[in-house]
Amino acid sequence: MSEAKAEILRRVRASLADSPEAPEVTRAYRTESEKSAHDVRAMLIDRLLDYKANVYEETMDSVAERIEKLLGKSARYVIPKGLNLDWLPEDSAARRHLVDSGNGQRAGSLTDRELDAVDAVVTSSTVSCAETGTIFLNASDEEGRRAITLVPDHHICIVPAESIVELIPESVRRVNPERPITMISGPSATSDIELQRVEGVHGPRTLDVIILDGQ
Amino acid sequence: MTVTQLGMPKVFHGTGNIAAEESFTSFAGRELKNEQLRANLGFATHTIRDKRAKVVGELPDWELLRTAGSEIKQDVMARLPELLEQFEKNFTERGGKVHWARDADEANQIALDIIREQQAEEVIKIKSMATQETGLNEYLEENGVSAVETDLAEEIVQLGEDKPSHILVPAIHRNRSEIRDIFLKKMPHIDKDISDNPAELAEASRHHLREKFFRNKVAISGANFGVADSGTLSIVESEGNGRMCLTLPDTLISFMGIEKLVPTFQDLEVFLQLLPRSSTGERMNPYTSMWSGVTPGDGPQNLHVILMDNGRTAALADQVGRQALHCIRCSACMNVCPVYERAGGHAYGSVYPGPIGAILSPLLTGVEAEENNSLPYASSLCGACYEACPVKINIPDVLVHLRGKDVDAKHGKGEEGNKRQAPDQMDAIMGGAKAMFSNSTLLSIAERGLPAGGLAAGRDHKISWLPGLIGGWTKYRDIPEPPKQAFRHWWKKNKKNGPKQRAASDRVDVDALIAKNSGLAEELHRRHAGEAQEEREEAQEQAAELKKEQRREPDMVRREEDLLKGQDDSSNGTTGEGTSSQEGND
Numbered sequence: 123m124s125e126a127k128a129e130i131l132r133r134v135r136a137s138l139a140d141s142p143e144a145p146e147v148t149r150a151y152r153t154e155s156e157k158s159a160h161d162v163r164a165m166l167i168d169r170l171l172d173y174k175a176n177v178y179e180e181t182m183d184s185v186a187e188r189i190e191k192l193l194g195k196s197a198r199y200v201i202p203k204g205l206n207l208d209w210l211p212e213d214s215a216a217r218r219h220l221v222d223s224g225n226g227q228r229a230g231s232l233t234d235r236e237l238d239a240v241d242a243v244v245t246s247s248t249v250s251c252a253e254t255g256t257i258f259l260n261a262s263d264e265e266g267r268r269a270i271t272l273v274p275d276h277h278i279c280i281v282p283a284e285s286i287v288e289l290i291p292e293s294v295r296r297v298n299p300e301r302p303i304t305m306i307s308g309p310s311a312t313s314d315i316e317l318q319r320v321e322g323v324h325g326p327r328t329l330d331v332i333i334l335d336g337q
Numbered sequence: 338m339t340v341t342q343l344g345m346p347k348v349f350h351g352t353g354n355i356a357a358e359e360s361f362t363s364f365a366g367r368e369l370k371n372e373q374l375r376a377n378l379g380f381a382t383h384t385i386r387d388k389r390a391k392v393v394g395e396l397p398d399w400e401l402l403r404t405a406g407s408e409i410k411q412d413v414m415a416r417l418p419e420l421l422e423q424f425e426k427n428f429t430e431r432g433g434k435v436h437w438a439r440d441a442d443e444a445n446q447i448a449l450d451i452i453r454e455q456q457a458e459e460v461i462k463i464k465s466m467a468t469q470e471t472g473l474n475e476y477l478e479e480n481g482v483s484a485v486e487t488d489l490a491e492e493i494v495q496l497g498e499d500k501p502s503h504i505l506v507p508a509i510h511r512n513r514s515e516i517r518d519i520f521l522k523k524m525p526h527i528d529k530d531i532s533d534n535p536a537e538l539a540e541a542s543r544h545h546l547r548e549k550f551f552r553n554k555v556a557i558s559g560a561n562f563g564v565a566d567s568g569t570l571s572i573v574e575s576e577g578n579g580r581m582c583l584t585l586p587d588t589l590i591s592f593m594g595i596e597k598l599v600p601t602f603q604d605l606e607v608f609l610q611l612l613p614r615s616s617t618g619e620r621m622n623p624y625t626s627m628w629s630g631v632t633p634g635d636g637p638q639n640l641h642v643i644l645m646d647n648g649r650t651a652a653l654a655d656q657v658g659r660q661a662l663h664c665i666r667c668s669a670c671m672n673v674c675p676v677y678e679r680a681g682g683h684a685y686g687s688v689y690p691g692p693i694g695a696i697l698s699p700l701l702t703g704v705e706a707e708e709n710n711s712l713p714y715a716s717s718l719c720g721a722c723y724e725a726c727p728v729k730i731n732i733p734d735v736l737v738h739l740r741g742k743d744v745d746a747k748h749g750k751g752e753e754g755n756k757r758q759a760p761d762q763m764d765a766i767m768g769g770a771k772a773m774f775s776n777s778t779l780l781s782i783a784e785r786g787l788p789a790g791g792l793a794a795g796r797d798h799k800i801s802w803l804p805g806l807i808g809g810w811t812k813y814r815d816i817p818e819p820p821k822q823a824f825r826h827w828w829k830k831n832k833k834n835g836p837k838q839r840a841a842s843d844r845v846d847v848d849a850l851i852a853k854n855s856g857l858a859e860e861l862h863r864r865h866a867g868e869a870q871e872e873r874e875e876a877q878e879q880a881a882e883l884k885k886e887q888r889r890e891p892d893m894v895r896r897e898e899d900l901l902k903g904q905d906d907s908s909n910g911t912t913g914e915g916t917s918s919q920e921g922n923d
C-alpha cells in the first residue's frame with residue numbers, strides 16, 4: 123500500500139471515529155413505467171425534438187430509403203462491424219459505407235482524421251429513455267467504439283422500437299458497465315455565451331434518430 | 338498543508354485554490370461595483386432557476402429522489418474506507434491505475450510525472466473543479482507543460498486570463514463582444530470578420546480545438562461520479578469536448594475527490610436524474626460518458642485516476658459539516674442565492690463559490706484560515722439553498738455551526754489558562770441569532786420591527802453606513818432605505834406554492850434582504866443593550882474608525898460585535914479591536 127493511501131485511509135477512519143450510521147437507502151422513486159408503449163414512444167419523440175434532434179419512424183421496408191435520403195447523394199459513411207446491412211441503401215459510385223473493425227489499434231479501423239473526413243456514421247443503440255430523451259450507446263458490435271459516433275459531424279442513430287423505456291432506472295438496468303457507455307440527449311450544445319443555446323460544438327452537429335419497428 | 342489541533346484527532350486541511358486571496362467582504366466590495374457582472378449573473382441565475390423549477394416540477398418523485406440521493410451519500414461517508422478500496426480494486430482489475438494524493442501538491446505532482454512519462458508538452462483538459470482546486474494549470478505551466486481548456490467557457494476564461502465566476506457558466510461575467518475580442522486576440526487562425534453571434538463564436542472554438550484533440554496524447558479530467566462496485570468513472574457534459582478528451586488521447590488522468598464515490602452502479606439512476614435537472618435545468622445534459630477501466634481498442638489505453646484528500650478528511654471530521662461532502666456540484670444553491678447573485682462568484686475567492694462554497698471552503702481549509710473565515714457570514718440564511726439542493730445539504734445549519742466555530746477560534750478556545758476574552762459582539766450575535774433562527778416567530782417579530790432602520794437614513798433616504806450584518810455591504814455603495822417589508826415576509830408572500838419558484842421578472846429584492854439583515858441587527862441591539870439612539874451614535878463613531886482601517890476586513894459581523902460590546906461592557910470598547918489585530922491577516 124502506498125504511503126499516501128495508508129495515510130488517507132487512516133485520516134478517513136479517524137474522521138469517522140464517531141461511527142456515523144449508514145442509513146438504509148429508500149428507493150421509493152419510480153423504477154417501473156406505468157405508461158403504455160405508445161405513450162412512452164410519443165414521449166421519447168417529443169423530448170428528442172425538443173433537443174433539436176430529427177426523428178423518423180420507419181419499418182424494415184422503409185429504413186434503407188430513409189437512410190439514403192438522410193445521407194444525400196455523395197456520402198462516405200462509417201458503420202460498426204456488427205450493423206445489420208439490410209438497413210442500409212445500396213452503395214453507389216458516389217455513396218459507400220466503410221466498416222470500422224471496432225478496435226482502434228488494429229487494422230480495419232479508421233484513424234481519427236479519417237473519421238473527421240467521412241460525412242456521417244450510422245449505428246444502432248442499446249436502450250432509449252423517453253422521460254429524458256436519452257439514447258444509450260454501450261459499445262456493442264452494432265454501436266462500435268466511441269470515436270466513430272463522436273468525430274463525424276452527422277450521426278444517424280437507429281432506435282429499435284422495443285428498446286424504448288420510460289425511466290432512467292429502467293435504462294440503467296439495461297446497460298453493461300463493463301463496456302464504455304455514452305448517453306446522448308440531442309446534439310452537443312453550449313449555453314456558455316450569454317446563456318444562448320447553440321447546437322453543435324464538438325460532437326456531431328446533426329443527430330437523426332430513426333425509430334425502427336418490426337425488425 | 339496546515340495541521341490543526343482541535344482537541345480531537347489531528348485533521349489535515351487542504352491546500353490550493355480553496356483559500357480566498359482576500360476576504361469575501363473586501364472582494365465583494367469591488368465586485369459589487371461591476372455592473373456588467375451583476376447584470377449577467379442576475380440574468381444567468383434567473384434563467385437557470387426558472388428552467389430548473391420547470392423540469393423539477395415534471396418529476397412526481399423528485400422529493401423521493403432527493404431523499405435517496407441524500408441517503409446514498411450518507412452511506413458513502415459512513416463506509417468511505419471500504420468503498421475507496423473497492424473502487425481501487427475494480428478500477429485496477431480492469432487495467433486502470435489508481436493514485437492517492439494527500440493534498441493539492443501531491444495530486445499535481447502525480448499528474449506531472451505521468452505527463453512527463455508520456456513526454457507531452459501540451460495536454461487537453463475538461464472543465465474540472467478538482468483541478469481548479471489544486472491549481473493544476475498554473476503548476477503545469479511552471480513546469481513547462483501547457484494545459485489547454487477545451488470547455489468553451491473555460492477556454493474564454495483561460496484566453497481572457499481571468500477566473501471563472503460560476504461553477505456552471507464560468508464565463509458568465511463576459512458578454513459576447515468581449516468574447517469576440519478575446520478570440521480575435523488569442524486564436525491565430527480565426528476569421529478576422531467574425532461577428533459576435535454566439536453560434537459563430539462556438540464554431541470558431543470548434544475549429545480552434547479540433548486540431549488539438551487530434552494532436553494531443555494526454556487528457557486531464559475531473560469526475561462527476563466514481564462507482565465502487567463496478568470501478569466506473571463518469572463525466573457529465575454538454576459540448577462534446579469531454580467525449581473528445583475521454584476518447585481520443587492515449588492517456589487519461591482523472592482527478593477525483595474521495596467523496597465522489599457512490600456504492601453501486603445502480604445508484605447512478607438517482608444522480609443521473611438529480612444532477613442535470615438541478616444543474617442546467619435540462620431533463621438531461623447532451624452527453625454523459627462512463628468508463629470502467631481500459632477497453633482494448635476503444636479510448637485511452639493508459640488510464641489513471643488520482644484520489645484526492647486535500648482537506649476532505651478534515652471536513653469529514655466535522656459531524657455537522659461533513660454533509661458538505663455530499664455535494665454533486667450542480668450549482669442550484671448559487672442560482673437561488675440572493676447574496677451570490679449580487680456579489681458574484683469571484684467574491685468567494687475559493688474555486689467553490691456560492692452557498693456551498695461558503696461552507697465547503699472553510700471546512701477544507703479550516704475555519705481558522707483567516708482568508709476563509711468571512712465566508713460563513715456570506716449568507717442571509719434565507720434557506721433557499723437548502724430547498725434547492727438535490728442532496729438536501731442543510732447549508733444554513735452548517736453556516737451557523739461554522740460561525741460558532743469561528744467564534745471559538747477567535748477566542749482561542751482550548752488554550753489553557755487563557756481566560757476567555759470578554760464576550761464580544763460575535764457572541765452576542767450568535768446567541769441572539771441562534772435564538773432567533775430557532776424561533777421563527779421571534780425572527781418574524783424582529784424583522785417586522787425593522788423599519789426602524791430607516792432612522793439611520795439621511796435626508797436623501799439613502800443609508801451610507803449601517804451597523805450590523807449588513808455593514809459590509811453598505812461600505813461599498815449607498816443603499817436605499819429599507820422597505821417596510823422584511824425579506825422573509827416578502828419571500829413568504831411572493832413565493833408560489835410548492836418548491837421555490839420565482840418568475841424571471843421577480844428580481845431578488847436586495848432592499849428586502851438588507852432589511853432582513855439590518856432588522857436582525859436592530860433586534861440584537863434592543864436585546865443586548867439600551868437605546869436605539871445611542872447605538873446609532875456609537876455606530877457612527879465606529880464607522881469613522883473603521884474607515885481608517887479598511888484593510889482589516891472581514892468585518893461584516895465584527896463591526897456588529899464592537900457595537901454590541903460597547904453596550905454589554907462599557908469598559909472594553911477597545912478590546913474588540915485588540916482581538917481583531919491578533920487575527921490580523923497580513
Ligand code: SF4
Binds near residue numbers: 615666669722729
Ligand atoms: S450544495 Fe447542493 S445545491 Fe449546492 S452545488 Fe452542491 S449539490 Fe448543488
